[in-house]
Amino acid sequence: xxxxxxxxxxxxxxxxxxxxxxxxxxxxxxxxxxxxxxxxxxxxxxxxxxxxxxxxxxxxxxxxxxxxxxxxxxxxxxxxxxxxxxxxxxxxxxxxxxxxxxxxxxxxxxxxxxxxxxxxxxxxxxxxxxxxxxxxxxxxxxxxxxxxxxxxxxxxxxxxxxxxxxxxxxxxxxxxxxxxxxxxxxxxxxxxxxxxxxxxxxxxxxxxxxxxxxxxxxxxxxxxxxxxxxxxxxxxxxxxxxxxxxxxxxxxxxxxxxxxxxxxxxxxxxxxxxxxxxxxxxxxxxxxxxxxxxxxxxxxxxxxxxxxxxxxxxxxxxxxxxxxxxxxxxxxxxxxx
Amino acid sequence: xxxxxxxxxxxxxxxxxxxxxxxxxxxxxxxxxxxxxxxxxxxxxxxxxxxxxxxxxxxxxxxxxxxxxxxxxxxxxxxxxxxxxxxxxxxxxxxxxxxxxxxxxxxxxxxxxxxxxxxxxxxxxxxxxxxxxxxxxxxxxxxxxxxxxxxxxxxxxxxxxxxxxxxxxxxxxxxxxxxxxxxxxxxxxxxxxxxxxxxxxxxxxxxxxxxxxxxxxxxxxxxxxxxxxxxxxxxxxxxxxxxxxxxxxxxxxxxxxxxxxxxxxxxxxxxxxxxxxxxxxxxxxxxxxxxxxxxxxxxxxxxxxxxxxxxxxxxxxxxxxxxxxxxxxxxxxxxxx
Numbered sequence: 001x002x003x004x005x006x007x008x009x010x011x012x013x014x015x016x017x018x019x020x021x022x023x024x025x026x027x028x029x030x031x032x033x034x035x036x037x038x039x040x041x042x043x044x045x046x047x048x049x050x051x052x053x054x055x056x057x058x059x060x061x062x063x064x065x066x067x068x069x070x071x072x073x074x075x076x077x078x079x080x081x082x083x084x085x086x087x088x089x090x091x092x093x094x095x096x097x098x099x100x101x102x103x104x105x106x107x108x109x110x111x112x113x114x115x116x117x118x119x120x121x122x123x124x125x126x127x128x129x130x131x132x133x134x135x136x137x138x139x140x141x142x143x144x145x146x147x148x149x150x151x152x153x154x155x156x157x158x159x160x161x162x163x164x165x166x167x168x169x170x171x172x173x174x175x176x177x178x179x180x181x182x183x184x185x186x187x188x189x190x191x192x193x194x195x196x197x198x199x200x201x202x203x204x205x206x207x208x209x210x211x212x213x214x215x216x217x218x219x220x221x222x223x224x225x226x227x228x229x230x231x232x233x234x235x236x237x238x239x240x241x242x243x244x245x246x247x248x249x250x251x252x253x254x255x256x257x258x259x260x261x262x263x264x265x266x267x268x269x270x271x272x273x274x275x276x277x278x279x280x281x282x283x284x285x286x287x288x289x290x291x292x293x294x295x296x297x298x299x300x301x302x303x304x305x306x307x308x309x310x311x312x313x314x315x316x317x318x319x320x321x322x323x324x325x326x327x328x329x330x331x332x333x334x335x336x337x
Numbered sequence: 338x339x340x341x342x343x344x345x346x347x348x349x350x351x352x353x354x355x356x357x358x359x360x361x362x363x364x365x366x367x368x369x370x371x372x373x374x375x376x377x378x379x380x381x382x383x384x385x386x387x388x389x390x391x392x393x394x395x396x397x398x399x400x401x402x403x404x405x406x407x408x409x410x411x412x413x414x415x416x417x418x419x420x421x422x423x424x425x426x427x428x429x430x431x432x433x434x435x436x437x438x439x440x441x442x443x444x445x446x447x448x449x450x451x452x453x454x455x456x457x458x459x460x461x462x463x464x465x466x467x468x469x470x471x472x473x474x475x476x477x478x479x480x481x482x483x484x485x486x487x488x489x490x491x492x493x494x495x496x497x498x499x500x501x502x503x504x505x506x507x508x509x510x511x512x513x514x515x516x517x518x519x520x521x522x523x524x525x526x527x528x529x530x531x532x533x534x535x536x537x538x539x540x541x542x543x544x545x546x547x548x549x550x551x552x553x554x555x556x557x558x559x560x561x562x563x564x565x566x567x568x569x570x571x572x573x574x575x576x577x578x579x580x581x582x583x584x585x586x587x588x589x590x591x592x593x594x595x596x597x598x599x600x601x602x603x604x605x606x607x608x609x610x611x612x613x614x615x616x617x618x619x620x621x622x623x624x625x626x627x628x629x630x631x632x633x634x635x636x637x638x639x640x641x642x643x644x645x646x647x648x649x650x651x652x653x654x655x656x657x658x659x660x661x662x663x664x665x666x667x668x669x670x671x672x673x674x
Contacts, residue, residue, distance in 0.1 A: 061448065064431075070416050071614075076407035083434050087441050092448045094401075094431035097420050104424050111398065111429045115452065251614070258620060277408075281588070283595060283620045 005046070012040035023309050063093045063141075063304070064112040066124040068100040072247060073276030074159075074293040078123055078145065081297035089305070091118070102127035109135065119304050121145060122154075126190065141307035143300045148190040155319045157300045159291040161191045164325040165198030165245050168271045168289045171327055172241045173206045176335045177269060181214040181239030183228045183253055185246040192217070195245035195273070214239050218249070225252025233260060233268075240336040241269035247276075254282060265334035275328060284331035296323050342383070349377035360646050400430045400478075400641070401449040403461040405437040409584060410613030411496075411630040415460055415482070418634035426642070428455070439464035446472065456641050458482060459491075463527065478644035480637045485527040492656040494637045496611075496628040498528045501662040502535030502582050505608045505626045508664055509578045510543045513672045514606060518551040518576030520565045520590055522583040529554070532582035532610070551576050555586070562589025570597060570605075577673040578606040584613075591619060602671035612665060621668035633660045 009019035014037060022029045022037035029037075040046075065082055067075040079095045086093035094117075098104040102125045109131040112120055119141035122132060126147040133153045136142050142154040149156070165184075172180050182199050185192030196217070203210050213235065216228035228249065232239055233256065244250045250272040262268050264284055272279055275290035299321055346356035351374060359366045359374035366374075377383075402419055404412040416432045423430035431454075435441040439462045446468040449457055456478035459469060463484040470490045473479050479491040486493070502521075509517050519536050522529030533554070540547050550572065553565035562581065566589065569576055581587045587609040599605050601621055609616055612627035636658055 060452070062452070070407050070413035070432075071410075073408075076413060079407050079432075080434055080436075084436065087438075087444070092433065092445055094433060095407075095416075096429065096431060097417055099417075099421065101424075107424070108429055115397070115399070251618070254618060258618070277588070278615050278618060281591060281595070281615060282618065 008037065008040045008044055008046045011044060012037045059118055060116040061091055062112075062115065062117045063091045063119040063121065064108065064117045065093055065095045065121045066105055066108055067095065067097055068124060070095075070097050072274075073278075074146070074247070074274050074291060074296075075123065077293035078121075078297040078300075081294050082121060082301055085298070085301045093121075098124060100125050106131055113138065113140075119143075119308055121300050121304060122149065123147070126150070141304050143303045143307075145296060145300050146191075155303050155321070157296055157303060157321045157323065159191070159296060160322040160325055161194035161245070162198035162201070163322075164273050164289040164291060165195040165243070166202045167198075167325065167327045168243050168245075168273060169199050169202035170206075171287070171329070171333065172243065172269060172271065173202060173208065175241075175269065175333060177241040178208050179211070179214065179237065179239045179241070180208075181216070181232045181242045183216045183218075183225060183232075183242065183244045183246055183249050185220050185249075186217060189220070192220075192246070199243065199245070218246070220246055220248045222248055222252040222255075225249030225254075226256050227252075229253040229256035230260075233262060239268070241333070242271070244270070244272045247272075247274045251278075254286070264332050266337060269333040269336070271333060273325075280330070282332070287330045287333040288328050290326045290328050292323055292325060299323055345374065345377045345381055345383045348381060349374045397453040397455055398428055399449075399452065399454045400428045400456040400458065401445065401454045402430055402432045402458045403442055403445055404432065404434055405461060407432075407434055409611075410615075411483070411584070411611050411628060411633075412460065414630035415458075415634040415637075418631050419458060419638055422635070422638045428645075430458075435461060437462050443468055450475065450477075456480075456645055458637050458641060459486065460484070463487070478641050480640045480644075482633060482637050483528075492640050492658070494633055494640060494658045494660060496528070496633060497659040497662055498531035498582070499535035499538070500659075501610050501626045501628060502532040502580070503539045504535075504662065504664045505580050505582075505610060506536050506539035507543075508624070508666070508670065509580065509606060509608065510539060510545065512578075512606065512670060514578035515545050516548070516551065516574065516576045516578070517545075518553070518569045518579045520553045520555075520562060520569075520579065520581045520583055520586050522557050522586075523554060526557070529557075529583070536580065536582070555583070557583055557585045559585055559589040559592075562586030562591075563593050564589075566590040566593035567597075570599060576605070578670070579608070581607070581609045584609075584611045588615075591623070601669050603674060606670040606673070608670060610662075617667070619669070624667045624670040625665050627663045627665050629660055629662060636660055 005019055006016045009016045019037050022034045063086055065079060070076050083093045096108040105124045106128050113135060120135055121143050123145040126149055129149055129151040132149055136153045144152055144154050144156040184195050187193045218224035244253050264270055271287045273289045275288045279286035279288050342356055343353045346353045356374050359371045400423060402416060407413050420430045433445040442461045443465050457472055458480050460482040463486055466486055466488040469486055473490045481489055481491050481493040521532050524530045555561035581590050601607055608624045610626045612625045616623035616625050
C-alpha cells in the first residue's frame with residue numbers, strides 16, 4: 001500500500017495542508033518544517049498522486065518531450081516510457097520531434113512556455129541553453145537527456161556513452177581481437193566524443209595500439225556508415241572486428257556487410273551500440289551494448305517528478321546522472337579466425 | 338512561386354480582406370463570393386500560410402496527433418511527416434501515444450479540447466466517437482486516420498487495406514502459388530476485416546479455393562505471429578507462400594522463419610504488409626505492400642488544413658479518402674519449387 005499525504009503529515013507532526021504546502025514549495029513554510037515533511041515523505045516512500053500535483057498553482061497538466069526523431073529506438077522507447085508514466089501520474093506527455101533542428105526545438109520550447117507546460121524533458125539538439133534556462137528560472141520542471149546542453153541549469157540524465165564503448169571494446173579484446181575498426185560520431189557531439197574515449201580507454205588498458213586508419217569518424221547518418229564500412233573492408237589488412245558507436249551509421253554498416261557477404265562472425269565480428277529490435281532480427285543476431293533507453297526515461301521521470309511536486313528545485317542545482325549500459329552478447333561476435 | 342492571398346483576391350475580383358474572410362469561414366461573406374474566392378484559391382493552388390491561419394480567432398497554434406504506439410514504422414512516419422508539415426505551417430504538432438487504450442486516448446482528446454488545440458489527427462483506437470464528434474461540432478479541425486471511428490463526423494484518410502492484401506495475393510498467384518497461407522488481424526478491427534476481404538477477392542478472381550486451415554486470424558501482437566507461423570509450417574502440407582497482413586505479427590513470423598531455417602524463397606515465399614525499414618534489412622529482403630504512411634500523413638495534413646483555414650468545414654460532411662498502397666517486390670518471393 002502506498003503512503004498518503006495525510007500519513008506523511010502525521011509522521012511529520014504537521015497538518016495535511018502544511019504538508020501539502022511544504023511539498024509544493026510554498027514560500028510561507030519554514031525551512032525546518034519543510035525539511036521535516038520532506039524527510040517524512042522520503043521515509044514513507046510517498047508517491048505524490050495527481051491530486052497532490054494539482055495543488056500547485058498554474059498547473060496545466062502538460063509535459064513536453066523534445067526528441068530529434070522517432071525512428072531511432074532510443075527516442076521512441078523514451079517517448080513511450082514517459083507517456084506511460086505520465087498516464088499514471090495524471091500528466092499528458094506531448095512529444096515534439098525536430099529533426100535535430102535547433103530552431104524547431106526553440107519554437108517548441110517557446111510554445112511550452114507560453115502554454116504553461118508544467119515540465120519539459122529535452123532529449124534534443126544540445127543547443128537552446130538560454131531557453132532551457134529561462135524555463136528553469138520560470139520554475140518549470142526541466143530535465144535534459146541523451147545529449148549535453150552546455151551551460152544548462154537543469155539536471156540531466158545521460159547514457160554513459162564512455163562505458164558503453166569501453167564494454168564493447170573489452171568484449172572484442174577478450175575474444176582475442178586486436179585489429180578493431182570503429183565507426184563513430186563526430187567529436188563535437190557528446191556521444192561521439194565520449195564513445196571515442198571509451199574505445200581508447202579499453203585499448204590503452206589492454207596495451208593494444210589504435211591504428212588511425214581503422215577509426216572512421218563522421219556524421220550520424222546511414223550514408224556515412226555505408227561509406228565507412230566499405231572503406232574499412234577494402235583495406236589491404238581489414239579489421240577482424242568492427243565496433244559501431246554511431247547508431248544511425250549502424251544501419252549503413254549492416255547494409256554493406258549484407259551486400260558484400262563478408263561472413264559474420266567468421267571473418268568479421270560486429271558490435272553495434274544502443275539496442276534496437278532490428279539488431280535481434282539480423283542474421284546473425286547482432287551483439288550490442290544496450291543503452292537502457294527505458295531506464296533512462298524512468299530516471300528522467302523521477303528527476304522531473306521531484307521538481308513537479310516541489311520536493312526539490314532544479315535551480316540552482318545542476319546535477320548529472322549517468323545510466324549504466326549493458327553488454328548483450330549475441331551471435332555476431334566470436335574469436336578471430 | 339506560390340500564390341499569395343492578394344493574387345487570389347485579384348483573381349476573384351474582391352479585396353484582400355474579403356478573400357481572407359471568405360477563406361477563414363467568416364459568416365458575413367456571401368455564399369456566392371465565398372465560392373468565387375474558393376475557386377480562385379483552387380485555380381492558383383493557393384497554399385495558405387501562417388499569417389492566413391493566424392487570422393482565425395482563438396488560435397492556439399497547437400495540433401494534436403494520437404497514435405497507438407511509436408514502434409510501428411507507420412505511426413512514427415505519420416508523426417514525423419505531420420510534424421515536418423506543422424513546422425512549415427507554423428503549427429506545433431504534439432504527439433500522444435496511448436498503447437491503444439481508449440481511456441488514455443479520451444484523456445488526451447479532453448486535454449486537447451480544454452487547451453484549445455486548433456486541430457486533431459486521430460490515428461488511434463477507433464473508439465471515442467462522442468469525443469471526436471464533440472471536437473468537430475466545437476469547430477476544431479479533425480481528421481481520423483488508419484482505423485475507422487464508427488459514427489464519426491470527421492473526414493478520414495485511410496490506408497486501402499483491401500487493395501493491399503489483394504495486390505500481395507495477386508503477386509503470389511502470378512508467381513504460380515496456390516497453397517497460400519495468410520496471417521491476419523481479427524475481423525473486428527477495420528484492417529483485419531478488409532485485408533481478409535482483399536485476400537479472398539484475389540483468390541476468388543483466380544478461381545483458387547481458400548483452405549480454411551491456411552488462414553490464421555488473431556491479435557495484433559508478435560506472439561500471435563510466432564504461433565501462427567509455427568502451426569502453418571508444421572502442417573502435413575505446408576503453404577508454399579505466406580502473406581502476413583498483421584504488421585505486428587510479421588515480426589513473430591519472421592523470427593520463426595529464421596529459427597526454423599526454412600529456405601526463403603526456395604521453399605516458402607513471404608510477403609509482409611506496411612513497409613518498414615526492417616523488411617529491407619532482412620536476409621533475404623522481404624517483398625511488401627507499402628501502405629505509404631508518408632502519403633497518408635500528407636493527405637491527412639491537407640484535409641486538416643482545409644478545415645484550419647476555413648476553406649471547408651468538417652461538419653456535417655463526413656468523407657473517407659483511401660490512399661493507394663504499392664507493391665514493392667524484393668527477394669523473398671519466387672515461383673514455387
